Amino acid sequence: GGIIxxxxxxxIGQEGQKLTLKCQQNFNHDTMYWYRQDSGKGLRLIxxxxxxxxxxxxxxxxxxxxxxxxxxxxxxxxxxxxxxEMAVFLCASSIKAGGYEQYFGPGTRLTVL
Amino acid sequence: xxxxxxxxxxxxxxxxxxxxxxxxxxxxxxQYFWWYRQHSGEGPKALMSIFSDGDKKEGRFTAHLxxxxxxxxxxxxxxxxxxxxxxxxxxxxxxxxxxxxxxxxLTVKP
Numbered sequence: 001g002g003i004i005x006x007x008x009x010x011x012i013g014q015e016g017q018k019l020t021l022k023c024q025q026n027f028n029h030d031t032m033y034w035y036r037q038d039s040g041k042g043l044r045l046i047x048x049x050x051x052x053x054x055x056x057x058x059x060x061x062x063x064x065x066x067x068x069x070x071x072x073x074x075x076x077x078x079x080x081x082x083x084x085e086m087a088v089f090l091c092a093s094s095i096k097a098g099g100y101e102q103y104f105g106p107g108t109r110l111t112v113l
Numbered sequence: 114x115x116x117x118x119x120x121x122x123x124x125x126x127x128x129x130x131x132x133x134x135x136x137x138x139x140x141x142x143x144q145y146f147w148w149y150r151q152h153s154g155e156g157p158k159a160l161m162s163i164f165s166d167g168d169k170k171e172g173r174f175t176a177h178l179x180x181x182x183x184x185x186x187x188x189x190x191x192x193x194x195x196x197x198x199x200x201x202x203x204x205x206x207x208x209x210x211x212x213x214x215x216x217x218x219l220t221v222k223p
Contacts, residue, residue, distance in 0.1 A: 090157070
């Protein structure tokens with residue numbers, strides 16, 4: 001089996017600050033994803049990366065940047081933190097894009113002061 | 114309109130009882146349907162997938178898909194307190210983008 005590690009577990013920032021969340025997977029999966037989950041609601045896709053040198057926007061990409069540094073790591077940057085985007089950010093990976101199971105990390109909880 | 118809608122929002126069943134969760138999609142491009150479960154403080158974990166009409170059974174969990182009506186359900190028999198969690202229905206096409214519903218909170222009372 002494998003594991004997805006997200007750092008930090010809790011992230012506190014000031015309004016307007018640029019903040020970076022990191023994700024590592026050791027499944028050797030091609031595809032990685034970033035989702036945002038607001039207070040126990042459903043997940044919304046921010047960015048995904050089909051393969052190592054690919055980057056695709058999801059439904060909620062405005063205000064975020066992403067970077068796939070290597071096959072095992074995928075970072076998400078909040079370009080200017082806003083109070084209305086306090087949420088849990090979840091990273092996931094799958095063996096390939098398509099109808100394959102996505103494996104999720106434990107999440108990073110973002111608080112904006 | 115949300116593309117994946119779940120009902121009910123919350124559900125309480127006694128230990129040993131049957132829990133039934135429902136999901137309807139509005140997008141006929143969806144090919145794969147998933148049920149994910151999320152315990153408090155953790156990331157979601159896939160329970161099962163279904164992409165053919167009919168039933169799919171895995172242990173105490175049975176999923177049912179009706180492609181004509183784009184309706185998928187999850188039935189949990191002999192529910193246990195450890196089944197208490199947030200359950201998501203999700204659907205995707207072959208592009209990999211997974212669309213989630215807002216979830217059903219299941220509480221199993223001992």
